[in-house]
Amino acid sequence: xxxxxxxxxxxxxxxxxxxxxxxxxxxxxxxxxxxxxxxxxxxxxxxxxxxxxxxxxxxxxxxxxxxxxxxxxxxxxxxxxxxxxxxxxxxxxxxxxxxxxxxxxxxxxxxxxxxxxxxxxxxxxxxxxxxxxxxxxxxxxxxxxxxxxxxxxxxxxxxxxxxxxxxxxxxxxxxxxxxxxxxxxxxx
Numbered sequence: 001x002x003x004x005x006x007x008x009x010x011x012x013x014x015x016x017x018x019x020x021x022x023x024x025x026x027x028x029x030x031x032x033x034x035x036x037x038x039x040x041x042x043x044x045x046x047x048x049x050x051x052x053x054x055x056x057x058x059x060x061x062x063x064x065x066x067x068x069x070x071x072x073x074x075x076x077x078x079x080x081x082x083x084x085x086x087x088x089x090x091x092x093x094x095x096x097x098x099x100x101x102x103x104x105x106x107x108x109x110x111x112x113x114x115x116x117x118x119x120x121x122x123x124x125x126x127x128x129x130x131x132x133x134x135x136x137x138x139x140x141x142x143x144x145x146x147x148x149x150x151x152x153x154x155x156x157x158x159x160x161x162x163x164x165x166x167x168x169x170x171x172x173x174x175x176x177x178x179x180x181x182x183x184x185x186x187x188x
Contacts, residue, residue, distance in 0.1 A: 032170050033080050039109075040166035041071035043158075045081035047107070048099060049093075051089030053116040053148045060151040070158060079105035083136075084161060090118040091131045103138045104187065111161055114140045115154060119149040139181055 018037055020029025023072065045067075060067050076082040079102045091099060094171055103112070113135055117123035120143045122132035134140060141164055144157035170177055182188070 001084055001120050003040070007075045035170060036166040036168060038072050040162040042074050043070075043084050043111075043162065043165065044074050044076050045072050045077075045084040045086050045113075046079055047086050047088065048102060049088040050095065051116075051118060051145045052089060053088035053119070056148045056154065057086065057088055057115070057150055060154050065155060066144065067153040067155070067158065070155075070162065071159070080107060085110065086115055087119045087134050088115040090123065091103060091134055091151075092130075093131050094127050096137050099134065100137045109130075109165075109168070111141045112138060112167065113142045113157055113161055115144045115145065115157070116149055118144065120145065123147060137185065139185060146165055 014151050018029045018033035020027055020033070022028075037101060047054070049057055059065060072084075079085075083106065085103055087177075088100065103110070114120045118125065118130075120140075122130050124147075126132070133135070144153050144155045144158045148151050149157075
């Protein structure tokens, strides 16, 4: 037993530096990779919770699962300051325009995570008043299945968003393909 109160944890995984040329006192790499590394480890989520998936999100933010370990310490409730929209729960057709407005108020680059069966496909509510998936009104980057999904599944979906953010080119958002995708949703 050592005298130190804190022991070294071999399970902790350090973030690797982007590939590049290293020398004594400097490192050269692509600007895209440095920006991607910074973005993927500082995602600010905006929770849009309407149902029971919101309870699972609360568990995800609590100390046992702790989403803050992944650089998302700050949960924002202002769309202009967040870059990940986490849609959780049943979205009624009356709520659709509100969700779309929140998405449009977010600054680029922005990503969307659809959490749970209700947000992804309408869930068990195959009725006239429930939107059968938020991908009818806004583009979705990652779907997390489950009713409600376990916090571990949401963490996996969040890590998939991080991979997407880290590998995304700075030019993707200005590409014609991206503009066509947004035009398909009626977004300029």
